[in-house]
Amino acid sequence: MSRGEEELVVKGYTDAGFQTDKDDSRSQAGFIFCHNGGAVSWKSSKQDTVANSATEAEYIAASEAAKEVVWIRKFVSELGAIGSFVPIGPLLR
Secondary structure: OEEOOEEOOEEEEEEEEOOOOOOOOOOEEEEEEEEOOEEEEEEEEEOOOOOOOHHHHHHHHHHHHHHHHHHHHHHHHHOOOEOOEEEOOOOOO
16 A cells, blocks of 8 residues: 555465364464554454365455455545555465
């Protein structure tokens, strides 16, 4: 994102753990968005849906992160900044 001459960059990361809760088979997922190295938005929780594979758990996590990106972009545009987001792959364990 940029405002005037200043470059603002938001980086996003997402990850999911497949069936991390053995009692109900739900996966854990989370995301974090950082601006200048500081977290501006984050979430970590069990997924509402039971995923049938690790890939599905990752897609669900990516979908939740994408919803947050839409909100962040809208918020930033209301502040008068022009958005540019840097997509980053899943976190490595």
